Amino acid sequence: MGQRGSDTWEPLENIPGYEAEIEAFAKRLEVAQHEIEKKVAADKTKRSAEKNEGEGEDADFVDAPxxxxxxxxxxxxxxKEGKKILEYICKECEKQGVASPKEYCGNTSNLRTHLNHYHKSIAVNIKEEAIMAESGEADESCCKKGSLEAILPQISKEQRDSLHKKITLWLVRRGRPLSLCEHDTEFREVFDEIFRGAYVPPTTHLVYDNILISSNNYCYLLITSESY
Known part of the structure; x- marks a missing residue:
């Protein structure tokens, strides 16, 4: 619809020259849009040049304070810009030639997420050192050792109960002393090495609980082995 006069509206096709007017308006709009795009591109180029001026790409990135x-x-x-951190970049990714700057969001959660996704071993070591420090057991050998516990989920109650029962059967079927599972250091070290602290062999009391579930023959074997 087009307007003629102050309060009269008519279809555009009734207004002489309306097609030319629409075409002219479209061209003006196209020119204006092009100018806006040119300005945006120029501003982006200017910021990039200022960022890398005289030192090459990423030369203004420095070690975190x-x-x-x-x-x-x-x-x-x-x-940084003054005291404000604008972007961060991963040193490990930089070594591999795949580094790209990322906008800093004001906390370390994005750093932790990056390491967890792309550098798992580093994230695990950081977590272990923090745990050791909190427990007062942080020393050089422990921090370097690493463990599966930080990577794998804790063993479930069902898995632990199943292992307890298997140990019980192993003890009685082979005529081993019951105290083996509680006082034999080497026996415990084997399981500690396998499960890296996620599983601890059962105490004598727990083994007795499992024996109650077993057959009388197993009980007899256990009593016999305890009489050594």
Missing amino acids: DNLRSPYWKFFKVR
Whole structure:
């Protein structure tokens, strides 16, 4: 619809020259849009040039300052504006030639997420060192050792109960002393090595509980083995 006069509306086709007017308007709109795109591109180029001026790409990224106490920071470099961190970049990715700057969101959760996804072993070591430090057992050998517990989920109650029963059957079928599962250091070390602290062999009391579920023959064997 087109307007003629102050309060009269008519279809566009009744207004002389309406097609030319629409075409002219479309061209003006296209030119204006093109100018906006040129300005946006120019501003982006200018910011990029200022960022890398005189030092090459990523030259303004430096090691994270010491006042950032989270252990995750030592695996990243940052680009700052004054005291404000604008972007961060992973040192490990940089070594592999796949690094790309990421906008900093004000906390370390994004750093932790990156390491968990792309550098699992580093994330595991950080977690273990933090646990050791909190328990007062952090020493160089422990921190370097690593364990499956930080990677694998804790053993479930069902799995633990099943292992207890299997140990019980192994003890009685082979005529081993019941105290083996509780006082034999080497026996316990074997299981500790296999499960890396996620599973502890049962105590004598737990073995007795499992024996009650077993047959009388197993009970007889157990009593016999205890008489050594």
